[in-house]
Amino acid sequence: MIGINRNLGFDRYSGLYLWASLIIVFSIWQPRLFPTSATVHSVAANRAVAAVLALGVMIPLIGGVFDLAIGATANLATLSAVLLITNGHSIAVAVIVAILIGALIGAINGFIVVRLRVGSFIATLGMASVLAAVQIIVTGNSQPRSPSNSTWTALTQTKVLGFQIIVLYMLIIAAVLWWGLRHTPAGRYLYAIGSSPEAARLSGVRVDFYTWMSLIASGTLAGIAGVLYASLSGPSLSYGPALLLPAFAAVFLGSTQFSPGRYNVWGSILAIYVLATGVKGLQLVTDVVWLDLMFSGGALIAAVAVAGGRQRAGAEAKRRELVRQEDHHDRSSMGEPSAPAGEDG
Amino acid sequence: MQAADMSTPGALGPSVSTSALRIESLTKTFVGGRALDGVELNIAPGEIHALLGENGSGKSTLIKVLAGYHRPDPGSLLQIGGLDLEVGSAHSSHALGARFVHQDLGLVESASISDNLAFGPGFPTKWGTIRSRRTRLRATAALEQMELDLDPGALIESLSPAQKTGVAVARALLADSVPDSGQPAGDVQLLVLDEPTARLPDSEVEHLLEIVRTVADRGIGVLYVTHRLDEVFQIAERASVLRDGVKVASEPVAGLTRDALLHHLLGAALEQPHRLNIADESSSAAGQPKATLSVDRLTSDVLTDVSFEVFPGEVVGVAGITGSGRDALCATIFGARARDEGTVHIRSEILPARRPDLAMSRDVAYVPAERKLQGCFLDLSARENISIANLRDFWRVPLLSRTKETAITKRWFERLGVRPREAIGQPLSSFSGGNQQKVVFGKWFQRVPVMFLLDEPTQGVDVGAKAELHSALFDAAQEGAAILMSSSDVDELVTVCDRVIVMRSGRIADTLHGDQINVHSITRSALGMAGDVVEPGSESANAVAS
Incomplete structure (x- = not known):
């Protein structure tokens, strides 16, 4: 009953098909506005920060840990960078300090999760609130002025092949993470921890260490995303938390692509841009403000429900079948005190 | 009413x-x-x-x-x-x-x-x-x-x-x-x-x-x-x-x-022993002075004052009814469970509590009883399951060698008879229980351990697969590995063990050797009716009594 989906890799690459059809539909619908290089360049650059944040969310998520503070971290990094520059520090100092702030917050999150044994969901939710408070303390709740420094804006807005260079940064980060997660032991360990922490521990994986590192990585990426945003769009008091849900949405959506069932780099990036394409196209048709939110949220729920549900159903059916076979084949387990009899009382 | x-x-x-x-x-x-x-x-x-x-x-x-x-x-x-x-x-x-x-x-x-x-x-x-x-x-x-x-x-x-x-x-x-x-x-x-x-x-x-x-x-x-x-x-x-x-x-x-x-x-009919004759190399091994594993006064929530040694090439079984401590012994030695007191040495190096990674670096392998929760990664592929404990072998800066990983997985699939043979890249959940267990063994065999700690090693495994796993274990023992195997399947213990430790209420109640290893005496001893089967004066019995 689940054999039909195998052809054309529709399961794994449904996002690509969807992307292609969105592009075709909007190109026909808005032939003068949509299929232009300006559209391509602006969508690519505008979503680069969200893409970096999505990758940041993804790393701890692979190990089964949520980082809900990533939006607040990025926001704080943005404001720190801007304030440092307006107070006369060099761009290099501003960039490094802002990224270090992100890493430090990640390390604190790691400490709370690994050492204090607070669930990551609660720990980072609390941290997000604490960071929002710190942000008000630092800024006095008034938006600082944008640094009028052309080198600073050039950091992300220099053109490379028509694209703003921030797109290149994002792709480099993605490539590095893809390598780290797919082709190094650390990445493998992280996936193993996400699959079964106890089995990982008993296979010699230092679960606490890698969990901690994954949170530091997500904090660092949030710092980088914050710097990129500051350079691209200037300071904002509230963009970070608003990007949290889209980041998670992209990662969950992405896990239905390329290697279904696994959070993966290119799936997340693809999801970001499929959604962006849809939103952009609709924005050309109508100018309502709520489109982005509605489209992202709706697409997330629909896609994960359909794809994830189907995968789970497939896996579950397979597992049940195996259990049944095992039950039949295996005489030795019939005498086991902990056999399934324990469940049907 | x-x-x-x-x-x-x-x-x-x-x-x-x-x-x-x-x-x-x-x-x-x-x-x-x-x-x-x-x-x-x-x-x-x-x-x-x-x-x-x-x-x-x-x-x-x-x-x-x-x-x-x-x-x-x-x-x-x-x-x-x-x-x-x-x-x-x-x-x-x-x-x-x-x-x-x-x-x-x-x-x-x-x-x-x-x-x-x-x-x-x-x-x-x-x-x-x-x-x-x-x-x-x-x-x-x-x-x-x-x-x-x-x-x-x-x-x-x-x-x-x-x-x-x-x-x-x-x-x-x-x-x-x-x-x-x-x-x-x-x-x-x-x-x-x-x-x-x-x-x-x-x-x-x-x-x-x-x-x-x-x-x-x-x-x-x-x-x-x-x-x-x-x-x-x-x-x-x-x-x-x-x-x-x-x-x-x-x-x-x-x-x-x-x-x-x-x-x-x-x-x-069951009283006559029908174990394989594998005592040859273990008797010569027993002559060697140095134990691979020595456990001294190990105590935890379910174990009390457990002391014994396992020598290279020896297969030692652990028997006992549920709750006797049998099911906790291997996990406690490896560090999967907490221990309160006592020391564990592997080849005279001390093994700290609760550190599976250090136990592994001393070449100890542990197969837990709860395969699905603790033993394997159901949603990772068979290949990744086999390599997870050995990633250093496959790490060729800057990449994990997929080719080598596949080759070695294939080798273990071949060696242990894992079916289906082409499914190396499939998630482990798509394998049957017996084949999953073989993959778990493959992971550990790849490390060439000196000490195997096995909890219910052939649970959910059919008879043929059981024999294959046993023979792979015998090969490892032949090459000098020590094996400690806890099993609720007394027949299995009788078939493969050189020595059987029987646990009762968290303590070692008896140690059975040679002809004493049969279903009858193991069961009697596990149920607490050992006096007429075991000759007093065996070293471990004395150790427990002291």
């Missing part, structure tokens, strides 16, 4: 001579063979009937048939309270008045007694709101019926093990109507207790037996499954013994001796 009904069970049934449980020519065939073969069993109302049998004798299958989980072969007759059980229907089993208390009691530890008693039948409510006073009253009544002097508001976690079992029994016996059934929602006719004392300390057993007697006094037939022979004589009126799916005896306990019971349990 309900208590009054219960005390006159015969009045409810269609005839006065109704049995609580009547089984005739019950046969259950699985693909692998016959689990039950023409079993008959009769339990009168108010009778406590003990059911004994080795692991794999068919006890669990019998219970599952009664519970409606398994469908027996056609021609089997099953009656509960005089009415035919609709086979394979859990609903029918419940409606006819069969209740089950499993070893895992299924109580919510953090909730109160009265809540636990209400989870099954539902809370009494008014306009959707729980009527707490009625819930409490109902719980009080249920506890009183069981003669349990407990506060219904007490949390389950604050109770003693026997009290918990008592609450579980009370919950099973709660009168609950079965509203949507066409069948009469009869009273409880039969209570099945599956090894209720397996996890109880000795001091608690008496209390539990009291509870069981109270139930029987209400006219309910009790099927009491146990491993402990003492209890049979203390509580049961009759006892039945299953062996290899066949009922070998069903006798009044009054006329029964322990030896007769043991004879039924084990059968004469």
Whole structure:
């Protein structure tokens, strides 16, 4: 009953098909506005920060840990960078300090999760609130002025092949993470921890260490995303938390692509841009403000429900079948005190 | 009022001579063979009937048939309270008045007694709101019926093990109507207790037996499954013994001796040893002075003062009933479980507590009993499962060598006969249990350990695969690895072990060598009747005594 989906890799690459059809539909619908290089360049650059944040969310998520503070971290990094520059520090100092702030917050999150044994969901939710408070303390709740420094804006807005260079940064980060997660032991360990922490521990994986590192990585990426945003769009008091849900949405959506069932780099990036394409196209048709939110949220729920549900159903059916076979084949387990009899009382 | 009904069970049934449980020519065939073969069993109302049998004798299958989980072969007759059980229907089993208390009691530890008693039948409510006073009253009544002097508001976690079992029994016996059934929602006719004392300390057993007697006094037939022979004589009126799916005896306990019971349990044929002759290299290995593993006064929540050594090339088995500490020993040595005291040395290097990674760096391998939770990664591929503990071998800066990984996975698939052979990249969940276990072994073999710690190493593995795993283990032993294998499958221990450590109540009760290693003596010793089998003066026996 689940054999039909195998052809054309529709399961794994449904996002690509969807992307292609969105592009075709909007190109026909808005032939003068949509299929232009300006559209391509602006969508690519505008979503680069969200893409970096999505990758940041993804790393701890692979190990089964949520980082809900990533939006607040990025926001704080943005404001720190801007304030440092307006107070006369060099761009290099501003960039490094802002990224270090992100890493430090990640390390604190790691400490709370690994050492204090607070669930990551609660720990980072609390941290997000604490960071929002710190942000008000630092800024006095008034938006600082944008640094009028052309080198600073050039950091992300220099053109490379028509694209703003921030797109290149994002792709480099993605490539590095893809390598780290797919082709190094650390990445493998992280996936193993996400699959079964106890089995990982008993296979010699230092679960606490890698969990901690994954949170530091997500904090660092949030710092980088914050710097990129500051350079691209200037300071904002509230963009970070608003990007949290889209980041998670992209990662969950992405896990239905390329290697279904696994959070993966290119799936997340693809999801970001499929959604962006849809939103952009609709924005050309109508100018309502709520489109982005509605489209992202709706697409997330629909896609994960359909794809994830189907995968789970497939896996579950397979597992049940195996259990049944095992039950039949295996005489030795019939005498086991902990056999399934324990469940049907 | 309900208590009054219960005390006159015969009045409810269609005839006065109704049995609580009547089984005739019950046969259950699985693909692998016959689990039950023409079993008959009769339990009168108010009778406590003990059911004994080795692991794999068919006890669990019998219970599952009664519970409606398994469908027996056609021609089997099953009656509960005089009415035919609709086979394979859990609903029918419940409606006819069969209740089950499993070893895992299924109580919510953090909730109160009265809540636990209400989870099954539902809370009494008014306009959707729980009527707490009625819930409490109902719980009080249920506890009183069981003669349990407990506060219904007490949390389950604050109770003693026997009290918990008592609450579980009370919950099973709660009168609950079965509203949507066409069948009469009869009273409880039969209570099945599956090894209720397996996890109880000795001091608690008496209390539990009291509870069981109270139930029987209400006219309910009790099927009491146990491993402990003492209890049979203390509580049961009759006892039945299953062996290899066949009922070998069903006798009044009054006329029964322990030896007769043991004879039924084990059968004469099993007493001759049929182990492989692998003692050759181990005897020469025993001459070497240096032990691979030496455990000194290891103590934890379930282990007390455990000391022993394992030498290179030796296969040492750990036997014992559930709860004897058998199932915790390997995990505690490896560091998967906490330990309170004692030291562990691997080749005279000390092994710290709770550090599986350090144990692995000392070339120790550990196969846990809970494969699905602790042993493997179901949603990672077989390839990744095999390489996870060996990633350093595949790390060629800057990439993990996929080619080498695949080649080595293929080699272990070949070597251990994992099926399907092409499925190297498939998630482990798509393999059968036996093949999953082979993959787990592949992971460890790849590391070439000097010490194997194995918990139920061939659980869920069919006979052929079992032999393949054993021979791979023998190869490792031949090359000098030491193997400590804990198993509830006594036959397996007899087949592969050079020496068997028998655990009882967290201590090493006996150490069996050579000819002593047979099903008979292992079982006797595990059940605490060792004196006539084991010669005193074996080194470990002395160590424990001191």
